[in-house]
Amino acid sequence: MMKRLMRALCPLKSQLLLAHSSGNFTSCFDLYSLCRFSTKSNPNNFPYSSHPTHARLQHLLLEKSKVGFDKLDDGLQVFDKMLLMKPLLPVLKFNQLLAAVIKMKEYSVAVSLFRKMRVESIPVNVITFNTLINCFCHLNRVDFAFSLLAGIIKHGFVPDVFTYTTLIRGLISQDMPHEAQLLFQNLIRFKLIQPNVVTYTTIIDGICKRGNPSVAVKLFKIMEKKGCRPNTITYTTIIDCLCKHGLVDQALGLLHRMTRKGISPNVITYSSLIQGLCDINRWHDVKLLLKEMDVRNISRDVFTYSILVDAYCKEGMIEDAEDVIQLMIQRGHYPDVVTYNALMDGYCLRGEVDKTLAVFESMKRKAILPDTLSYNTLINGYCKKLKVDIAIDLFQQMPSEGLTPNTETYNTILQGFFRAGRHVEARKFFKEKMMLNKGLQLNKVTCAILLDGLCKNGYVREALSFFQMMECSGLVPDIYIYTILIDGLSKNGQLEAARTLFSNLPAKGLRPNVKTYTLMIQAYFHGGLLNEATELFREMEANDCLPTDVTYNMLIRGCLQNKKYYEAGVFLDEMLGHSFAADASTASALLDLLEVQEPDPPLLALRDKYSPILKCLKGRECPGT
C-alpha cells in the first residue's frame, strides 16, 4: 500500500530504493561525536546557568530557535543537557533546538542530533521529520529526504504541505525540475495536500530558475484563479525573474499591480528591480526607484548597496562606487565580500591592478575573508597585465586560505598564458593541470579560451581536433565558440571552411550575433569577396542584428582598401547617421584619401564631401569623426 502511494507521489523510484538501502548517516554521526568531544573538553564554557531550570532553558530555546546559537558548542551542550533531563522536555523543545542549529546552517550537525534522538528514543513528530527533510535538501541529499518521507508514513504520521513543499524545493535545487513538477501534479491529482502560497511560489521559483518567465507568469495567474493569493515573496520571485531576462517594464508593471492590491514590496523587490534597471543602463529609473524606497520608508541593505557599487564599477565610475561604500558605512551597513569583489572588479576592468590588490588587502585587514571570486578577480587583473607569474603565485596561495580554485580560476590563468603569448605553457597548463584534474569541470568558457588561444597562435588544426573532441564529449558549442572558429579559420587562410561553418549555423539552431557577422564580413573583404561582404551586411540588418560601430568601421575600411569609394561613402553616411564615430584606423584610412591621385569620380565626390572633416582630422583637432 505504502509502496503504491510512494510510486504515485514520487517519480524517483530508484532514488527511494537507494535511500532505503543506504539509510545510514554514519559520517554525520561521526561529526556529532566530534562536536560532543569538543564540548566535553571545555566543561566550564557553558554560558548559561550551570543548572538551568526547565523554564529558563525553555525560554532560551524559544529565543535561539529564531536566531540560532552564538556558537555551535552552546547548542550541543544544551542538547546534551536535554537528553539527561527527567521528565523529558516536550518534542516542541527538541524541534526548537534543531531549528536553532539550522539557523546556523549546520545541517549535518542537525542530522546527527536527530540520529541521536532516534537512538535515545526521544519522541519526534511530523515537524521534526519536516525539519530533517529540509536539512537533507540543503545537503543536496534529496534521496535521503525522500527516505524520511517514507519514515513519516511508517511512523503513522501524515506528510503535510510543509513536507511536500520542502521536497519540491529539494528537487528543484538538485536540478530535477521535471521531477518537482511531477510531484506537484501528483499531489494535486491525489488530493494529498492543498498547495498553499509557499508551494506555488516554490514551483514558480523553479520555473524561473529554468529561465522561463512566461511560464512562471502563467502559473502565477493560475494560482490567483484558484484562490491562492500571491504575497510579497511570490511577486518578488517573478519580478526578479523578469528583470533577469531583461523584461524590466513587465516587472515594473507587477510592482504597480502588487501595490494596487495592497501587497507591499520590500527591500528585495526593489533591489531586484534596481539590478534589472542597472543592467540595461536605465539610471534615471534607478534613481526614481531609490526615491520611491525612501518615500515608502524601505531602507537599503547590503545587497542594494552592492548592486549600486557593481553598477557604478561596470560603468567605470569607481569614484562613485567608493562614495556608495562610504555612504553605506555611514548608514550602519558594512560592506561584505560581495561589495568588495564588485569594487575589485571595477578596478580590474580599468586595468588598475594595483588598486585591485589594494582593495583585496584592505578587505583582509577588515577581517572580511576573500573568497574564490576575490582571488579570481585579482588573478584576472594580473593576467590582463600579462603578469601571469604573479597570478600563478596567487593561484597556489588559495588552498592555504581554505579556498579551492574553480573552473573560472583555471580558465583565467589559461587565458593569461595565451594573452601573454606563452602558448607552450598555456597548452601544458591545460593538459597537465586542467585535463588531468578529475575534480575540475571544464566548460564552454574553457573551450572558447583554448580555441581562441590556439587559433590566434596558428594552431588551427589542433583547435579543430579539440573542437571535434569537445563535440564528442557532449559539450554543445554555442555561437561564441563558432564565432571564434570562423574567425580563426578565416584568418589562417581557410576562408572556405569558415564560410561553410557560417552557413551551417542555422542547421545547428544557432543565430549569428553581431560579432559573428562582423568577423565574417571582414573575412570576405580579406578574401576579396566584396559583394559577399556587402550582401552579408544587408542580411544582418534584415535579420534584426544591428551593426555596431565596429561593424561600420570594418566595413568602411574594407571598402576603402578595395577602392570601393562610392560604397564607402554610403556606409560612412549611414554610420554617422547612427552617431557612431570613426575609429583610429578608419580615420587614418580616410586621411590616406587625400594622398590618392586617381580621377575616380566616387573618390572625388567622397573627398569633396568630407574634405572639411578630413582636413580637420589631419590637424588632429576634431575628436570623434
Next chain:
DNA sequence: GTAGGGTTAG
C-alpha cells in the same frame, strides 16, 4: 517548532 524570493561571473 517545520517550507518559498535578492548582490559577484573568468
